[in-house]
Amino acid sequence: MCSLALFPPPLPSGQTTVCESNNELLSGSSTENQLRQDFSPPSLSFPRESLKLHSRTENSSKAAFLDHSETLWMRSAAAWRDGGLTGLLNEITNSHAEVPKWLSVSSGCILALLRWVSSFHGSLFPHLTLSSEDMIAEFSQVLNWSDCVVRAFAWHPHTDKFAVALLDDSIKIYNPKSATTPTLKHRLQRNVAVVQWKPLCASALAVGCQNCLLVWHVDPCSLSTRPSAGCAQVLSHPGHSPVTSITWSPSGSLLASASPMDTAMMVWDVAAESCVPLLRVGGGGVTFLSWSPDGSHVLASTPSALFRVWETRMWTCERWPCIKGRCQSGCWSPDGSRLLFTVQGEMVIYSLTFTNTPAGVPSSTSKGPHAAAVVADLSETTFNTPDGDIIVGGEIQSLAWDPRGERLAVLLKGDPQALDRPAIIAVFKTRASPIFELLPCGFVQGEPGAEPRLMQFHPNFRHGALLTVCWSSGRITHVPFFFLSASVPRLGLSGSPTLPHVQERPVEFANQSLFTELIS
Amino acid sequence: MFSNAQSCWFIRKVICWRAAASIAWAVLLLPPSTVIFVILSKFSLLHPIQTLSECFSLLTSASIIFSFILLCGVIIMVGFLNFEYYTVIPTIACSKIALFGQLLHPRQLINSLVHCIMGVIVAWCSAVTIGFRYETLGYPCAQNNGYPQMCLNEYHLILLMAGAFVGFSHSLLGVIHNMNYVSFHTVQQYKYLRFKGSLPLVVKCSATQALYSVRNYIVVYYFLGYIPRAWICKTLNLHLDSSAHPLDSIAGLLDLSLLYHIWISATFLLFTWYITLLLFRIFLTEGYSFPVQSSFTEDVDHCLPKVLTEKQPMILKYLALQDLALLSQHSPSRRCEVFSLSQPGGHPHNWNAISKECLSLLADLTQRLVAYHETVATNGRAKSLSSGSERKISSETSGTEDLMSPRPTLLMKTPASVFARSIAGGQQSPLTAPFSPDLDSPFASPALRRLASPVEQGSPWYGTVQSPHIMRRAPKLWTTSTDSHVNGSPPPSPASVPSDKQEPSKPSFLAQFLQNRKEQVKNFLAKRVLIMYLFNKLPEASSQALFADSQAHIWALEGLSCLVQASFSEDQFGVIQTTLPSILSCMLVLQEAVDRHFKLPHASSKPVRSTSSMGDSTYKTLRFALRATLKTAIYRITTTFGDHLNAVLLSADHRKRLQQFLEYKE
Secondary structure, three states: OOOHHHOOOOOOOOOEEEEEEOOEEEEEOOHHHOOOOOOOOOOEEOOHHHOOOOOOOHHHHHHHHOOOOOOHHHHHHHHHHHHHHHHHHHHHHHOOOOOOHHHHHHHHHHHHHHHHHHHHHHHHOHHHHOOHHHHHHHHOOOOOHHHOOEEEEEEOOOOOOEEEEEOOOOEEEEOOOOOOOOEEOOOOOOOOOEEEEOOOOOOEEEEEOOOOEEEEEOOOOOOOOOOOHHHEEEEOOOOOOOOOEEEEOOOOOOEEEEOOOOOEEEEEEOOOOEEEEEEOOOOOOOOEEEEOOOOOEEEEEOOOOEEEEEEOOOOEEEEEEOOOOOEEEEEEOOOOOEEEEEEOOOOEEEEEEOOOOOOOOOOOOOOOOOOOEEEEEOOOEEEEEOOEEEEEOOOEEEEEEOOOOOEEEEEEOOOOOOOOOOOEEEEEEEEOOOOOEEEEEEEEOOOOOOOEEEEEEOOOOOOEEEEEEEEOOOEEEEEEEEOOOOOOOOOOOOOOOOOOOOOOOOOOOOOOOOEEOOOO | OHHHHHOOHHHHHHHHHHHHHHHHHHHHOHHHHHHHHHHHHHOOOOOHHHHHHHHHHHHOOHHHHHHHHHHHHHHHHHHHHHHHHOEOOOOOOOEHHHHHHHHOOHHHHHHHHHHHHHHHHHHHHHHHHHOHHHOOOEEEEEOOOOOEEEEEOHHHHHHHHHHHHHHHHHHHHHHHOOOOEOOOOOOOOOHHHHHHHHHHHHHHHHHHHHHHHHHHHHHHHHHHOHHHHHHHHHHHOOEOOOOOOOOOOHHHHOOHHHHHHHHHHHHHHHHHHHHHHHHHHHHHOOOOOOOOOOOOHHHHHHOHHHHHOOOOOHHHHHHHHHHHHHHHHHOHHHHHHHHOOOOOOOOOHHHHHHHHHHHHHHHHHHHHHHHHHHHHHHHHHHOOOOOOHHHHHHHHHHHHHHHHOHHHHOOOOOHHHOOHHHHHHHHOOOOOHHHOHHHOOOOOOHHHHOOOOOOOOOOHHHOOOOOHHHHHHHHHOOOOOOOOOOOOOOOOOOOOOOOOOOOOOOOOHHHHHHHHHHHHHHHHHHOOHHHHHHHOEOOOHHHHHHOOOHHHHHHHHHHHHHHHHHHHHHOOOOOOOOOHHHHHHHHHHHHHHHHHHOOOOOOOOOOOOOOOOOOOOHHHHHHHHHHHHHHHHHHHHHHHHHHHHHHOOOOHHHHHHHHHHHOOOO
16 A cells, blocks of 8 residues: 655654755754744753652662561551552461461462462453553553653643653643743652643643542742642542543543553543543453544543544443554544554554534444554665665554644654664654545654654644654654645734745655545 | 422423333332342352252242332332432531531421331341341240240341331431432433443442441440330330340340341342432433424423523523533534524524523622622621620621622522521521520631521521521522623622611610620630530531532533634624623633632632542532633633634723633633
8 A cells, every 4th residue: 555665765864853844854963953933942851860760669668667566467557558458468478477377378378369360360461460660661652661751741732831741750841931840749640651731721730640640730820840739639549540541621621541450441520529430341451542632532442452432422432343452552633533543563554534423313323434444554664874774664652643634743663672673753744635645754853862752743833733752862852844734724913934945846755645545 | 399390391291200210210120139138148158059049939939029019119219209309409508506407307307207117118128038037026935934925036126226227327318418419420421321330339338338327226226225125025015035135235236147137138228229319310410402492382481591591490400501511512503503593583592592591690600709708808897896786787787788789680599598697697686696606706717707507498496587688588599680781791889778777776785785795605605615516617618508509600601611612613693792792701700709719718628538428529529610610611712712802892801811811821
């Protein structure tokens, strides 16, 4: 069908992608080619050395401080509080000198039985045996999450501020219009997997972390750099941790959260701090959520080869079994009518279309499509560059579609061991009307040695699209794509974008269509 | 209440059927739960096969059929009580004494009594089902001189009394936890899925609640168990078996099998009742789709714009507002009907009626918040006056009258008589003065002093205090005047002076003396621990009471803002344009009032969340939900219209506030 072979070759080493202009990705050797813009978000860098990391984990520090001369009762109570039944049994079994023999033996037997049962359960759903940190790394949209300096990133949906979650479990909020950068820290804010701003609100930031869900209320007018923990609402539900994905409804009223440990997806009414678990049989957990921009559907993928698409009026769902693996990532078109998703173990992008059900007709009768169509094949392709052959392609880590539906960024995993298979971002041009089309645009590359980890489009960049990329080096850069949107009528005030070089040179790649609906 | 509600078409055609359907489902679910109860009560670990065969033979016997019919009757009764006692606006007690007032209300006493009797019936059924030593009340025993005579079976008695106790405590907890309050969910789901999702919670709740009730019951029976035993023996002419062990002793009560059977019976009882309650809630709160307009004149009363303006019954208004919020978000075709023009004439009657009603709801909440805030403020000043009683009365009366005077003109919706005490406080008779020391005690904060306690108007406690003011206003809860300020201008100044205002008279010496005495008595009483305990205001209860019906406002805000948002692309004739300034100013005024309210003490403190209770505690967080919805609603309008809002006619003050929203600085 189509492949990466139609793409322009990757840049030689030392060159970085600066922007797209006139249908062409421009490159520069460093930042000297900065473009004049009326809006330039700060390009940040977080060197790994600058972060104060936790030297030891919670458990080890507890062992160092715990008074071991406590009585058995005290220790049992503490074990019950910290580790539940398993912890209690473990404690009793380990302190066999103090308890009667029958008690320690029987608790050891029960413990073995429990482990056997849980291993059986784990063989059904292998992800349940992972530790919560490994689980976040496994299911996060961030490439190689556990090693990442920038663990999560979120643009505010309406303004130019953004939140960055760092390796040291703090979150910083950058606003180009204000000098203060609030740093959010909370006792429960550990191993941040995802952050997202509440739509239609200036202040609320939802954070999914290892044990719970936090909703920060950061007053945009406040001058404080360290908002107190009182500004954070803690939302937790037994069994619902770690939280690997959250998504706000576009109307800002509901928040959905997912945990691979919990088969239910939680829909929170944040102000009331109440939640409704939405439970269906099968899957063994929920890993990734994405609310469609028109608010009508929610994609929920599970750790097994199955994902669901919920409609949000009556909260019924469609089951979509995959053949090979779980749904790794997905994104919605701006009008919510098309879902692109990728499956672990496959190198293609699938597409599903949804028609908005007319009012009055129950959604069960008007089903969506019956099969997903392959829209792009990203199997490995070798490019000849001056530095040698580079193999690009393979499995996909995440997808991002810009809010106008004109550029689609695909983060390819690559192979960290092999030098010639770097992780790379491939960008497609997309068009939704009159027919859905996918065209090659190019690769986005950073400084040598830095691999992309996380990417997100700016939600309202006026001159096209702005892709923010977080690199393994701790840098956050912004790659603008300048184009005139055909579909969105422009307001008179904003005018046409000021392009740096106006050239009328046709680009040979631009006209080769990778995918149109007419072919398939 | 029932008689005037009966007259409404909606109650007759919809709500009654929903209640009946929920009861029918509860009855249908009774056989499976009974089977599970039988298996659990008969279960013995050592003889599983024998247990099953016993259960099977029991389930086909005649006695179980009879007790099953009894249980059906109980379920129908419980369903009827649910239907009769439900409310969509919770009654919030602002102090302990008010809570006692609620508990001792005759209506509530009847409820408790009926629950007690039903508890005994269910317990009798479960005693018969469990069989074994619990089966009958009397049994033949040989007494010392060899005559055969009937003895009392205390095991049967303890089970029956447990049923009565659990039924009674269920009814008491129903008042304390507002179990008759029906809340509406933000997430719409089909009935079956909602039921399935809530079932584990019901099982957990009934098991834990039964555990607590049985614990309390055991304690009560240990101390007072001899009373019912002696009474039953005397009335039924039964004897006490001297060879049997009395059960109100530690050894008697530490019988694990007995405890298990009591607990499992209590769980069964609570489970069937909770299931009935849950089904009733699910059926009642299901969305109802009202037609937006109808071409037949006889259906006009059933259309959304007309139904929204109804004051009674509340459930109709709530369902209509819920429908409005849903249609504004999900159905373009029905939105289209809202934006349409009337056929001859070309007037946007639908939109006018809907927006007018929503705006008057919001304006009413604003009024209520402002009045509350001013009450708090004026009270702080009124305290400094240390003159005679008449003077004080008059000042308070005039103060309250000034506050209240907009009410007859601008519609007011006061929940749970927030202001009842503040008005009553003006004309305190000396008789009741000792009962309300908190009003002027230095211990109560001025913020709380003038707050009314929501004792029901007909309560025996405050029957004497009620002034003609309350009597006059009582029917005015939830009135909606048609001439409310739809144009969004600030409320007219309270120029109207009530006719019954008292003339301030010069304080006489005697009055001053009496006043001083009264103060002394109050101060004396305020120092007694029990009185303090009873009369101290519960923190944040007044805030909860103020926002008790805010679900309606939340829907009104959502409906309005979503309609305005949709109008950007869907409103062909521009019918929204004329009301946009008033919508914006109404929301901004409300935003200001809400912001001010949240600065009061206790207003922004979060309530403790209780998860393992069937009582719905949604009402405790309604004010936070309202605040969030209000902000979202304003942002929804500002992000949709953006800079176009500069063309909207607004006062300078509101424009400044709106600019904050346009810059995302709120």
